[in-house]
Amino acid sequence: MVELFYRLDGIELQERFRLPIEGGGCRCPEALDAALDLLHWTAGVSYWKAGCPPSIAFEGRAPDAWQAAWLARLYREGLAEFAWRNGLDQDAWATFPAGGAPSGAVRCRLPRRSLVPMGGGKDSLVALERLRRRGEQPVTVQVGRAALIRQVAEVAGTPHLVIEREVDAGLAALNRQGAWNGHVPITAINASALIVLALARGFDRVVFANEHSADEATLHDERGRPVNHQFSKSLEFETMLGEWVGRCITPDLSVFSILRRDRELAICREFAGLERYHGVFSSCNRNFHLDGARTDRWCGHCPKCHFVFLALAPFMSPEALTGIFGANLLADGGQLPGFRSLLAIDGAKPFECVGEAGEARAALAALSADPRWRDCTVVSALAPSLADLDVPELDRLCRPARAHRIPDELLADD
Numbered sequence: 001m002v003e004l005f006y007r008l009d010g011i012e013l014q015e016r017f018r019l020p021i022e023g024g025g026c027r028c029p030e031a032l033d034a035a036l037d038l039l040h041w042t043a044g045v046s047y048w049k050a051g052c053p054p055s056i057a058f059e060g061r062a063p064d065a066w067q068a069a070w071l072a073r074l075y076r077e078g079l080a081e082f083a084w085r086n087g088l089d090q091d092a093w094a095t096f097p098a099g100g101a102p103s104g105a106v107r108c109r110l111p112r113r114s115l116v117p118m119g120g121g122k123d124s125l126v127a128l129e130r131l132r133r134r135g136e137q138p139v140t141v142q143v144g145r146a147a148l149i150r151q152v153a154e155v156a157g158t159p160h161l162v163i164e165r166e167v168d169a170g171l172a173a174l175n176r177q178g179a180w181n182g183h184v185p186i187t188a189i190n191a192s193a194l195i196v197l198a199l200a201r202g203f204d205r206v207v208f209a210n211e212h213s214a215d216e217a218t219l220h221d222e223r224g225r226p227v228n229h230q231f232s233k234s235l236e237f238e239t240m241l242g243e244w245v246g247r248c249i250t251p252d253l254s255v256f257s258i259l260r261r262d263r264e265l266a267i268c269r270e271f272a273g274l275e276r277y278h279g280v281f282s283s284c285n286r287n288f289h290l291d292g293a294r295t296d297r298w299c300g301h302c303p304k305c306h307f308v309f310l311a312l313a314p315f316m317s318p319e320a321l322t323g324i325f326g327a328n329l330l331a332d333g334g335q336l337p338g339f340r341s342l343l344a345i346d347g348a349k350p351f352e353c354v355g356e357a358g359e360a361r362a363a364l365a366a367l368s369a370d371p372r373w374r375d376c377t378v379v380s381a382l383a384p385s386l387a388d389l390d391v392p393e394l395d396r397l398c399r400p401a402r403a404h405r406i407p408d409e410l411l412a413d414d
């Protein structure tokens with residue numbers, strides 16, 4: 001059990017992680033200690049945001065100057081949506097004190113094994129199947145108890161691990177009393193817990209399924225600065241995390257996304273062919289609340305349901321997609337505003353993990369030319385609005401982007 005302690009305005013708060021490490025036999029206790037520091041400091045974002053106190057202090061080990069600057073960047077970028085929605089001025093935010101001695105990485109003898117985080121959606125399944133095509137036998141892992149992810153792992157047939165996480169109940173009490181609340185960089189927290197697990201159980205790679213599309217800002221604020229709901233899924237954060245691991249933990253563990261070159265459309269095209277998962281996966285975040293699922297796989301009304309439906313549609317028939325979602329969302333006129341918001345006509349997308357606005361536009365353009373889809377109410381109503389917009393070509397969006405941190409031997413053509 002990992003217990004992390006925080007204090008906010010005199011209130012003691014504690015977060016717990018239960019890691020499946022029995023029989024693991026950690027080979028590298030110094031690296032594990034350093035990874036626990038990272039987890040402590042990244043998970044602290046949930047508690048700091050509740051009060052945004054003007055100063056931060058550490059008891060025990062404290063970050064060194066480089067780490068302090070890194071953490072300040074994570075809290076600023078990872079909480080940009082939170083700040084924008086609450087009207088908070090990030091320029092006035094606390095900086096991290098740099099009291100600690102410089103920390104160094106140590107060598108660890110980790111076996112050549114991949115740990116694949118599973119979110120229950122299409123992306124991690126595409127990542128898993130790519131690794132399998134390259135001859136790997138990955139172990140999958142979920143953070144949290146979501147039953148849906150376990151079901152997906154069962155169909156995938158992987159050895160599957162579960163990291164249990166307990167956010168302090170005091171946070172919900174603070175929220176009820178009107179504390180600041182909003183989105184946190186959840187993938188940064190999950191990644192830190194996965195690094196601890198990788199060291200404790202002996203994996204030399206944590207292979208994420210974060211897509212190229214996650215780099216696009218959700219909107220730009222009045223000063224032109226990007227506000228990205230998906231900051232901790234971006235290449236910028238992946239690069240930051242890689243630097244932290246290599247510099248402060250161990251150079252022998254890599255954390256990267258095997259889907260980094262791919263936009264959502266390319267991933268959906270690949271996923272359309274993975275039919276054995278169509279009846280079990282879900283990308284709808286209403287499945288993943290701390291107190292359990294609030295839907296039965298697809299709520300059918302949220303931005304993720306809209307985006308995934310739209311992005312899969314060019315590669316599937318209405319019958320097959322209706323079979324997955326339980327309804328043809330594009331035939332339902334009541335869903336028009338939700339689909340329109342994905343086009344970012346006013347420059348902003350919904351605050352959710354949806355693909356690029358250009359992808360939504362390209363998918364809609366493809367559907368308006370497709371006899372299977374063009375007469376659906378939403379498609380025929382929205383297609384004329386594309387005339388005033390920049391609409392990229394779907395084929396171009398399906399080509400791999402350049403920047404990535406994927407090891408060479410995993411870069412075979414997909």
Ligand SMILES: CC(=O)N[C@H]1[C@@H](OP(=O)(O)OP(=O)(O)OC[C@H]2O[C@@H](n3ccc(=O)[nH]c3=O)[C@H](O)[C@@H]2O)O[C@H](CO)[C@@H](O)[C@@H]1O[C@H](C)C(=O)N[C@@H](C)C(=O)N[C@@H](CCC(=O)O)C(=O)O
Nearest residue numbers: 046182183184185186187229230232285288289290291353
């Ligand atoms: C499921 C979801 O979307 N949750 C967001 C939602 O929270 P809500 O109150 O409706 O439910 P809970 O998730 O159960 O959280 C209860 C409160 O607990 C606090 N909290 C939770 C987790 C955490 O790590 N830190 C926290 O402080 C918070 O006060 C919650 O209110 O709305 C919240 C506020 O906007 C969001 O913060 C919740 O988002 C979760 C942290 C979450 O897990 N979201 C993922 C499903 C998510 O957005 N994944 C993205 C990845 C983007 C990224 O990496 O940043 C995606 O794949 O779509």
Ligand SMILES: Nc1ncnc2c1ncn2[C@@H]1O[C@H](COP(=O)(O)OP(=O)(O)OP(=O)(O)O)[C@@H](O)[C@H]1O
Nearest residue numbers: 117118119120121122123124142143208209210283
């Ligand atoms: N609860 C979780 N436990 C472990 N990893 C997670 C969890 N939720 C998300 N992830 C991982 O974080 C990354 C981003 O999540 P994301 O929700 O985009 O992926 P997904 O669920 O696989 O696909 P989709 O985009 O269809 O929802 C992926 O690598 C995913 O596997």
